[in-house]
Amino acid sequence: MQPTDTQHPDYFHKVVDCQWACPAHTDVPEYIRLIAQGRFTDAYMVNRHSNVFPGILGRVCDRPCEPACRRGRVEQKPVAICRLKRVAADHREADIAARLPKIPKRKNGKRVACIGAGPASLTVANDLMPLGYEVTIFEQFAEPGGLMRTNIPSFRLPPDVLNEEIQQIVRMGVDLRLNHPVTSLRALLGEGFDAVFVGSGAPKGKDLKLPGRQEAADHIHIGIAWLESVAFGHVDRIGERVLIIGVGNTAMDCCRTSLRLGAKNVKVMARKPRAFFKASAWELEDAEEESVGIVVNRAPKSFVTEQGRLTGMLFDQMEYELDDHGRIVGERVVGEEFFPADDVILAIGQENAFPWIERDLGIEFDRWDVPVVDKVTFQSTRPGVFFGGDAAFGPKNIIWAVEHGHQAAISIHRHCQGESVRDRLPPGVNLQSRKMGVHEWAYANDYAPVERRLVPHVSLKERFKKLNIEVELGFTIEQAAQEAQRCLNCDVQTVFDAKLCIECDACVDICPVDCLTITVNGSEPDLRSRLRAPAKNLSQALFVSTPLKQTGRVMVKDEDLCLHCGLCAERCPTAAWDMQKSFVHWPHAADNAAADAARNPKIA
């Protein structure tokens, strides 16, 4: 293999599994260390820099970081990254105004319109207001927040938390126009904005057209619309027996909300076996804790009515044939089953819909009627019109909406400055040694054999009393301190200097997880098979050094299971290994603006 180019901005970034997996590249280990030190406000600010909504995301983030967490490979359970984020938000100082970016009094003369007040638009405003832009957000509803407000139930996300973090942005001087649906993009474009950001989400819930749908319409609800009605107080009860169709995250919110509106018997009906569920494991766990029944292998067949009233649903009983990889290769119907119900909630997906965008504005839509949006710049085929969040590529989640917002803000800035939206600041990485003395490191490098802490929940007796009782209580400071010790500090990188190595094997021998091998070079598959422990996880890189001085062999490190314990660096007699903190620079609009200003002082 060629020697590894550790200068490449992705190399060390990828080693920090959580940060790499986070769409917004939050510096997770950094904030976890700050929490361990009791520096909650600092931890909050590290989060806010990347993900804008730490209090919200610390409760409801989809947390792609956790399945990626290295601790999960070392001993099954990942670090409770998401819940630690909440700790930072729960325990921070109340007033952080002084730490938020300053908003210039003198504006830069550029006006930006955002459609929809969901997380995507709010992020755009968050990034552009400090640069002197005037941002107007148009929102059809009376309150901002998007699906975070209308669909995520208050027992998972309390309105106070939502309001606080939205207001941090609105207080920057955003012109927030509530109760203001945009009904024509042509008309809006006529208002002379320098750029338009479409952050209107994917608001259309899918329907299920089966026999009986018409007759029973009063008792068949479309999940996201129904949750919205609950959120706004238009619906406050449901029948005793409820069937939820679909087994994604929306289904989980529908079943748990039903239980709080009077349902006694709630069943989630899944077409396929459990391995195929779309809902996150933790959402399923939470629903099952509340005695929601999950019924697998039932395909909806018809709605059954008696005298125009819904009595239940008929399902085909399915059987699947799986191959060795667990994929479905055949299915057959083995029977039929009736399930009684007073209400049915359809939670089988959502789509984006743009009835208010005229199709002759130069904004191209593809054959599924989805706008054509550039994956890097988020610009549509009409310069100056950008899409982000669920509106861009269909329903995702909050953290993706935030990252889309960051990227779109860069494009909007460049567009408004008359520069190419393609010409963006590249990401970068800086390294800083964490060595303090012979055996002293500026981080806790000892492996803590602590098991994952469980977040306490409100008792099953209490939690149903009101719709908005938050179920999760969050970690106490003591629990957080313990959980924080589980983080392996993957951002404190093992940095190798081949010139110094005398090939004494000390690092190879001490490494507790057999990451290191000194051997003759070879092709990647060959090397992977010849290491001290086979490197079978192809998603994790091999580091290969330049040839070593004495024998011309190479130092190879399998990044997969490194504990970042620093023992290699402690054992090395020549300091050929060092432990260095990587700072990933994932540029935002402000960084692009600063780079422009450095190049051309006149812009500043």
Next chain:
Amino acid sequence: MTYLAKPKVSHPSLPRNALGLTRRDYEGSLSTLCAGCGHDSITAAIVEACWGLDIEPQNLVKLSGIGCSSKTTAYFVSGGHGFNSVHGRMPSIATGANAANRELHYIGVSGDGDTLSIGLGQFCHAIRRNLNMLYIIENNGVYGLTKGQFSASADVGTKAKKGETNFQPPIDPVLLAITLGATFVARSFSGDKKQLVPLIQAGLRHKGFALIDVLSPCVTFNDHEGSTKSYAYTREHYEPAVHADFIPPEREIVADYNEGETLPVVMHDGSRIVLHKLDAAYDPTNRAAAAAQIQERMRAGEYLTGLLYVGSAEKDFHDLNGTPDTALNKVPYEKLSPGSKGLAKILERYR
């Protein structure tokens, strides 16, 4: 050294041996040697070798004298028995233990000072008795523990860290052992585990005295320019002559060796050592020729390494002394102790 103990977590796919143990189960306590010391690498090689031989930790006896090298018995197989004797006296302790229990595996770890300076006499007699043990010398040319004085293995012309030169000729343990009739004599290097691990395995299985002289740089007092036992110098003057693959009885010989250059040696328990000659002219089964060649190369400044002499198992210590077939703790008490009447009878013989 490190301050942190090596954490107990390990690679989830570490292979297990016949006893269901991983390599990590053969480790010992935290090493207090200098970071980068060759001795620590040898420790790792012993761990690997014992794991590979499926040795039950409680059946291993670890013996040593005094020195950095002698400290290392604490750093491997913490489940084994250990005895850290006075300086240079490990062979006596090994003799006693071996006499009492012939069923255990004996591994002695010593230094060039412990063996060739203060302990030279004991060392020679252990060979002469043909003690059934593996004797490892961790050879760095200095007394590491006492801060780097030349030992009896220091080469003529080698320089100490502060610059003084050694003029006394070295004692070479390999030549000495060959001359004294040892039947398993090897030299290796701490930085070459590929060579060292099978040698340790073969040495542990060899019937009778097995010696491995392992060049093991002292990173603190003897790894400088001008030293003939530094990492760099050793690598430059290191010449593998015979590679020995150790193959336990249950495994087949699969590697494809060239005829004439390879020589399988069957051991008393059915294991085999496949000798792979890297130097075609070298004959590891001819004692006189081997000694001559080693001497010749030594004069040229080269370290010949590998299994340098191997002979058929002759009578070991137990055969020579007619000891019982089992460990003494398995001999019935009545038989083991003659009782006061029996004792009186024995004493009578000497009156």
